[in-house]
Amino acid sequence: MPASDTKPSLSSRELPERRLEIVLSGDWNADSVRPSTSEILAKLNPSWAEIGFDTSGLGQWDSLLLTLLKEIGDQCQLKGIKVNRSGLPDGVRGMLQLADAVPEQEGVRRTPPQPGLLEKTGLLAIAAWDETIDILAFIGEATVGFVRFLFGRAHYRRVDLFLLIQECGANALPIVSLISFLVGMILAFVGSVQLAKYGAQNYISDMVGLGMSREMGALMTAIIMTGRTGAAFAAQLGSMQVNDEIDALKTMGFSEIEFLVVPRMLALILMMPLLCVYADLMGMAGGSLVGFGLYDISILEYSQHLLARLRFQDFAVGVGKSVIFGVLVAISGCMRGMQCGRSSQDVGMAATSAVVTGIVMIVCADAVMTLIVISMKW
Amino acid sequence: MGEPHITVKDLTMAYGDMVIQRDMNFTVNRGDIFIVMGGSGCGKSTLLRHMIGLKQPAKGSIFYQNLSFWDASPKQRRRLMMKMGVSYQSGALFSSMTLAENIALPLSAFTNLKRHEIREIVSLKLALVGLAGFEGYYPAEISGGMQKRAGLARAMALDPDILFFDEPSAGLDPISSRLLDDLILNLRDNLGETIVVVTHELPSIFAIGNNSVFLDGESKTIIAQGDPKTLLAECEIPKVRQFLTRGSSRNDDKLASGAMKA
Numbered sequence: 001m002p003a004s005d006t007k008p009s010l011s012s013r014e015l016p017e018r019r020l021e022i023v024l025s026g027d028w029n030a031d032s033v034r035p036s037t038s039e040i041l042a043k044l045n046p047s048w049a050e051i052g053f054d055t056s057g058l059g060q061w062d063s064l065l066l067t068l069l070k071e072i073g074d075q076c077q078l079k080g081i082k083v084n085r086s087g088l089p090d091g092v093r094g095m096l097q098l099a100d101a102v103p104e105q106e107g108v109r110r111t112p113p114q115p116g117l118l119e120k121t122g123l124l125a126i127a128a129w130d131e132t133i134d135i136l137a138f139i140g141e142a143t144v145g146f147v148r149f150l151f152g153r154a155h156y157r158r159v160d161l162f163l164l165i166q167e168c169g170a171n172a173l174p175i176v177s178l179i180s181f182l183v184g185m186i187l188a189f190v191g192s193v194q195l196a197k198y199g200a201q202n203y204i205s206d207m208v209g210l211g212m213s214r215e216m217g218a219l220m221t222a223i224i225m226t227g228r229t230g231a232a233f234a235a236q237l238g239s240m241q242v243n244d245e246i247d248a249l250k251t252m253g254f255s256e257i258e259f260l261v262v263p264r265m266l267a268l269i270l271m272m273p274l275l276c277v278y279a280d281l282m283g284m285a286g287g288s289l290v291g292f293g294l295y296d297i298s299i300l301e302y303s304q305h306l307l308a309r310l311r312f313q314d315f316a317v318g319v320g321k322s323v324i325f326g327v328l329v330a331i332s333g334c335m336r337g338m339q340c341g342r343s344s345q346d347v348g349m350a351a352t353s354a355v356v357t358g359i360v361m362i363v364c365a366d367a368v369m370t371l372i373v374i375s376m377k378w
Numbered sequence: 379m380g381e382p383h384i385t386v387k388d389l390t391m392a393y394g395d396m397v398i399q400r401d402m403n404f405t406v407n408r409g410d411i412f413i414v415m416g417g418s419g420c421g422k423s424t425l426l427r428h429m430i431g432l433k434q435p436a437k438g439s440i441f442y443q444n445l446s447f448w449d450a451s452p453k454q455r456r457r458l459m460m461k462m463g464v465s466y467q468s469g470a471l472f473s474s475m476t477l478a479e480n481i482a483l484p485l486s487a488f489t490n491l492k493r494h495e496i497r498e499i500v501s502l503k504l505a506l507v508g509l510a511g512f513e514g515y516y517p518a519e520i521s522g523g524m525q526k527r528a529g530l531a532r533a534m535a536l537d538p539d540i541l542f543f544d545e546p547s548a549g550l551d552p553i554s555s556r557l558l559d560d561l562i563l564n565l566r567d568n569l570g571e572t573i574v575v576v577t578h579e580l581p582s583i584f585a586i587g588n589n590s591v592f593l594d595g596e597s598k599t600i601i602a603q604g605d606p607k608t609l610l611a612e613c614e615i616p617k618v619r620q621f622l623t624r625g626s627s628r629n630d631d632k633l634a635s636g637a638m639k640a
Binding site for chain 1 (some may be wrong): 431432464466468471488
């Protein structure tokens with residue numbers, strides 16, 4: 001630390017033979033208030049033959065002084081004025097030399113493109129088309145891998161499969177319990193208010209039962225699994241991509257689809273129906289709690305109603321949907337993971353877009369399937 | 379020994395419209411330790427990705443003996459790939475598996491070896507890279523240099539004909555890096571393997587290489603090839619000289635900057 005900080009100052013002095021000397025003095029460091037530089041820069045015009053520097057009063061200096069000097073140098077070069085750096089301290093001169101040593105390559109600088117509205121729309125349309133092709137290609141590859149698995153010709157690790165089954169099955173039970181129990185309660189609450197107006201509160205069990213088994217059980221499980229497992233798949237495969245692990249798999253002669261995607265798909269296909277049935281039952285239990293608490297419908301009465309009303313088909317519809325949802329969760333998670341770029345930011349984006357893609361696909365598929373089921377009168 | 383093992387013919391590499399290198403031609407002979415060198419960003423690693431079949435060439439082909447990799451049937455290609463071992467810059471070990479499981483993976487998938495045989499091979503490969511006894515460790519539990527060596531052990535699992543190394547000494551201390559060089563020489567001398575090394579580590583280049591290509595990022599071509607030691611002694615191309623001498627002599631620097639000004 002110098003004993004006393006002096007304010008930085010910038011001025012110029014005219015010398016004979018069309019020479020301009022720039023006088024720098026004081027401490028040029030981060031704490032100091034810098035003098036305005038525009039005046040000096042404005043002064044640089046081709047009428048000068050040479051620019052020199054007087055730095056006898058200069059104390060500390062930092063990069064901002066260098067940028068000023070570089071700016072002066074560039075301006076002078078443009079206007080054909082000679083710059084004499086001999087008046088500068090050695091350190092400053094050395095740094096400026098270093099900055100000039102490797103000139104900027106032509107075409108290196110990037111200007112971010114700023115497309116207009118029309119161009120943006122076009123680019124988006126092209127991206128959407130490419131995306132569709134990618135999804136279809138991935139589904140195709142996954143199907144081929146799955147068929148190879150069914151014929152026992154896929155290379156994968158059985159241990160991985162069991163771990164995945166545990167991860168997608170048993171480990172998901174707590175959250176599935178909580179959510180579906182609450183969904184069942186919500187269905188019962190909302191419905192019972194309406195039903196009670198007609199004195200039909202006994203039908204709560206019908207409504208909750210049908211709602212859970214045909215629709216909400218499968219849908220809620222699928223959405224939970226997208227957020228829980230789909231995102232995990234994407235992040236896992238994405239970081240394998242970043243870490244060259246997927247490249248290593250390929251060069252070892254493994255198919256990354258067979259080794260990574262098929263076990264994940266299989267685990268979800270096996271576990272989703274079980275989770276779905278479990279969610280159905282949890283939802284019905286939630287409904288019974290509301291029925292008992294608000295309308296004094298006994299558990300026995302509630303379950304008798306349920307048994308009388310629910311058919312096997314109702315469960316089958318939900319379970320059927322859940323299998324499809326399982327495939328969709330696996331596909332969206334694995335696909336985004338595989339497409340992941342090679343930076344840590346890309347991994348985050350892969351996880352996000354796995355969830356978004358998953359939910360969009362699930363809800364769209366659900367709409368289509370519900371239409372089909374209703375029109376077939378199942 | 380000595381016959382052509384890998385032949386790169388008129389290879390042009392590109393990412394989309396951006397050409398990385400064009401019209402590359404060179405031959406790697408059986409038993410060579412072949413160095414791919416050049417400054418950062420000149421396409422060394424991209425060339426490696428092409429040679430190990432991860433990226434399709436924009437033009438040209440790569441022959442293994444007489445079989446063109448990209449014209450081969452998927453089955454042939456897979457068989458070729460199983461004859462290659464790749465040691466990645468980061469190790470690229472599967473983080474969910476122990477070292478033993480990592481190395482055993484290709485053995486259990488592609489051979490009919492019994493479980494205890496696999497276990498013995500795994501121990502041997504780990505011992506070869508100086509990691510005896512580390513079977514049960516997970517990649518995250520060992521140091522970067524050890525991960526790299528474990529990656530090499532995995533690359534050697536199936537006794538490949540060709541070993542590829544991507545920046546083997548990056549991130550290693552000088553002694554480990556020297557040990558790795560010795561290991562590479564040993565593999566060539568004892569097993570007659572062909573070895574391709576992407577590196578810009580001068581001590582390694584001179585210690586192990588007997589043939590090389592020098593990629594230049596500016597002209598996007600190979601500007602020199604041959605034994606690195608011969609290149610150092612005879613090559614007159616300023617860029618190659620500068621690289622091989624680390625631009626060390628002040629005279630060279632002055633010459634270079636003089637040439638720039640002129």
